Amino acid sequence: MSPTEAILNNSAVADTPAAARPDDFAHFDNYVMTTYGRFPIAIERGEGCRLWDTEGREYLDFVAGIATCTLGHAHPAMVAAATRQIQKLHHVSNFYYIPQQGDLAQWIVDRSCADRVFFCSSGAEANEAAIKLARKYAHTVLDIKYPTILTAQKSFHGRTLATITATAQPKYQENFDPLVPGFAYVPYNDITALEDAIGDIDEGDRRVGAILIEPLQGEGGVRPGDLDYFLRLRKICDETGILLICDEVQTGVGRTGKYWGYENLGIEPDIFTSAKGLAGGIPIGAMACKRSCDVFEPGNHASTFGGNPFACAVALAVGQTIEREDLLTNARARGEQLRTRLRAIAQQRPDVFVDVRGWGLIDGMEIAEEAELTSIEVVKAAMERGLLIAPAGPKVLRFVPPLTVSAEDIDRAADILTEVLDANYAR
Structure with missing residues (x-):
């Protein structure tokens, strides 16, 4: 076994000590400057379009490091x-x-x-x-x-x-x-x-x-x-x-x-x-x-x-x-699928949403100025149901999943968003 393999196989070395885990939020905030307003979860691992936090909860990731994780998480090629x-x-x-x-x-x-x-x-x-x-x-x-x-x-x-x-x-x-x-x-x-x-x-x-x-x-x-x-x-x-x-x-x-x-x-x-x-x-x-x-x-x-x-x-x-993997084609197809689903949601709530727009897999859903609803409120509610999305200003929801996202993932994200709106913001 090579020295590198020995290190990778040594779980005592690979595991982070519990006392230093970022899910101890007070510990984290004591040492890290507060240049971000962080959500109260700590991500531990990912695979494809999914993430898991340190409590074992699973999330569908439509943030992708803010349009960064092109191939999702732990892609074999990377x-x-x-x-x-x-x-x-x-x-x-x-x-x-x-x-x-x-x-x-x-x-x-x-x-x-x-x-x-x-x-x-x-x-x-x-x-x-x-x-x-x-x-x-x-x-x-x-x-x-x-x-x-x-x-x-x-x-x-x-x-x-x-x-x-x-x-x-x-x-x-x-x-x-x-x-x-x-x-x-x-x-x-x-x-x-x-x-x-x-x-x-x-x-x-x-x-x-x-x-x-x-x-x-x-x-x-x-x-x-x-x-x-x-x-x-x-x-x-x-x-x-x-x-x-x-x-x-x-x-x-x-x-x-x-x-x-x-x-x-x-x-x-x-x-x-x-x-x-x-x-x-x-x-x-x-x-x-x-x-x-x-x-x-x-x-x-x-x-x-x-x-x-x-x-x-x-x-x-x-x-x-x-x-x-022909991901440019996938980005166009899944983006069109996502915008179609989002437009259907918006049409059911014309007093809440005024526009759905984007190209490929960078898409936004705009909330009406007069609606008593902010993007951050929807982001938090979606997170509680296992969907990660991002704000793009106080009145726009941003969807930027990995380019590897599947049709099933798109439908699941739209379903979760519908559940969030039905549960929290009645028509």
Whole structure:
């Protein structure tokens, strides 16, 4: 038996001591900063689209780490890839060539409009990289002394200082000023407002250098981009030289039924970012761009953990599994099934629900403003009955199950939601 096998087979080592288990919530809160409002359950294990907490209760997982667990939990392909790579080499500096990183970059390039890829550890880092690349391009190619990046209201781009500034939602920015200069905001899907903003900002040394936008707003309420809006947006960028950046952190890697959300809109961005689903839950981020705007040089940007052999090996396994199991087709079919079921529920309660929308397996159900009901109340009630869903703002329910979700799982989730509404919110 190898040393690794001995460790894996040693239950005394593998089991977490009871005193340190996170289901002791007071113990947990005593040591972990309260940056999250956590629900009172502690997840212990998962398999496929199901999770079990430390009390042995089973949940149908339609959160998937917030659109992150692409293949669900404990997928054999991820387990095998992670095991093989961790036994060989898990991390090495980007001072050296990393074959797995090159292979993953090629996988992304071959399935997108991009030519080059930079790797990091998260979506916020990927968006930071895109912001830096856009600013350097604006200075060195567009000759803009003070470039502005336009973003959309109700967007979400991350939690670093630059990305919360890009995130045009005051609730994320409060008490973190002074924010990073060089950003301006416009309404989502409003081309007139965007054109006006470009004209207003064009003054002297200050011009718009890039537009950073989500193909579908996730945290902003699961709001898909309008086709006509994005077609016009692409034309404006072509005519002005402004870079178009698509934030694909939540919509990428098959989530919408296509590899990238922008494919639903008939356009190609100059830059796009990815993270959440790329390695199915192993931390990784990527910023991909066309060769024409790759102005980075050695020393301009870096990431210690970015593109390490372990994360890249798992990400490659995720991508290969998406293709082998035809999960893009499954995402489209199961997404249509889910929206059909949700619309039927909404039609039975027109005073409660006003819209069901989404692409593939990122779907939202909007609660009427006048309804005395919040998304978090439904999320909690569903959790009690064994269904995990997520809020996307105070009035939108978000459904983002693994791409491996089955037709039976979709029906079961819809049945549970119906039971929750019947039990707690009479028609």
